[in-house]
Amino acid sequence: DIQxxxxxxxxxxxxGGRVTITCRASQSITNYLNxxxxxxxxxxxxxxxxxxxxxxxxxxxxxxxxxxTDFTLTISSxxxxxxxxxxxxxxxxxxxxxxxxxxxxxx
Amino acid sequence: xxxxxxxxxxxxxxGASVKxxxxxxxxxxxxxxxxxxxxxxxxxxxxxxxxxxSGGSTSYAQKFQxxxxxxxxxxxSTVYMELTSLRSEDTAVYYxxxxxxxxxxxxxxxxxxxxxxxx
Numbered sequence: 548d549i550q551x552x553x554x555x556x557x558x559x560x561x562x563g564g565r566v567t568i569t570c571r572a573s574q575s576i577t578n579y580l581n582x583x584x585x586x587x588x589x590x591x592x593x594x595x596x597x598x599x600x601x602x603x604x605x606x607x608x609x610x611x612x613x614x615x616t617d618f619t620l621t622i623s624s625x626x627x628x629x630x631x632x633x634x635x636x637x638x639x640x641x642x643x644x645x646x647x648x649x650x651x652x653x654x
Numbered sequence: 655x656x657x658x659x660x661x662x663x664x665x666x667x668x669g670a671s672v673k674x675x676x677x678x679x680x681x682x683x684x685x686x687x688x689x690x691x692x693x694x695x696x697x698x699x700x701x702x703x704x705x706x707x708s709g710g711s712t713s714y715a716q717k718f719q720x721x722x723x724x725x726x727x728x729x730x731s732t733v734y735m736e737l738t739s740l741r742s743e744d745t746a747v748y749y750x751x752x753x754x755x756x757x758x759x760x761x762x763x764x765x766x767x768x769x770x771x772x773x
Binding site: 590591592596597634638642643645646647648 | 701716754758760764
């Protein structure tokens, strides 16, 4: 199975600040990388698919980049509703695997 | 609009089985795969498998092979996930999710079903 490693595991940030989360795959996954947001008590929500495509309805302050083994999720100006846990997922091969998550907390 | 609605919480004893349902609406049911993902308390996301509603073919994570069965009923646009030989480690929220474009990207999620395994 392909291992996905996110960093950091948690971070503190201020409203209006810029946040960058990194996801590294154990082998090349080209651009088969998705990002999800999960708030406590809720199901995950798709933010970014195919490494950089914004899912319909997701604010443009979210962006994704990368290819091969290294990927980033960037929130350009953090809003109060963005405090959540973020997961990356590879879909290059079965089974699709997730990173361990990055919790974004209020500074 | 696409909606995915799951059945309610379950409490089971070790060794028992559980069957969770997932009803889809707002699109042509047979077009997109449905996946199952679970999340143990305080833990991350774990993919369990997927079913093709068109023909019923399935793909399961090796970890669950032999214990999980995913089926579908096209007459009611419902997918089922049955997990047998339950143990305490199976206590988790189980999610179904519709594939975005049959690319294993999970575009539309159900609300989750808490399965508690306890004696």
